[in-house]
Amino acid sequence: xxxxxxxxxxxxxxxxxxxxxxxxxxxxxxxxxxxxxxxxxxxxxxxxxxxxxxxxxxxxxxxxxxxxxxxxxx
Numbered sequence: 605x606x607x608x609x610x611x612x613x614x615x616x617x618x619x620x621x622x623x624x625x626x627x628x629x630x631x632x633x634x635x636x637x638x639x640x641x642x643x644x645x646x647x648x649x650x651x652x653x654x655x656x657x658x659x660x661x662x663x664x665x666x667x668x669x670x671x672x673x674x675x676x677x678x
Contacts, residue, residue, distance in 0.1 A: 626636040
């Protein structure tokens, strides 16, 4: 496996807090990040999972149709 280095920036206090949590779990922050990266990269839903979700939510009704502008409001 080829490992690649990347650099992130974050608030120093958050980094220290994350280090403390990792230390309490007897791992390095780097190990904790690799675990998170594995989880984050694998969280995509399959087509079957998406279809099952839509089936479970079939009963949801907004009560009206929305305009394109309303759907794109932030």
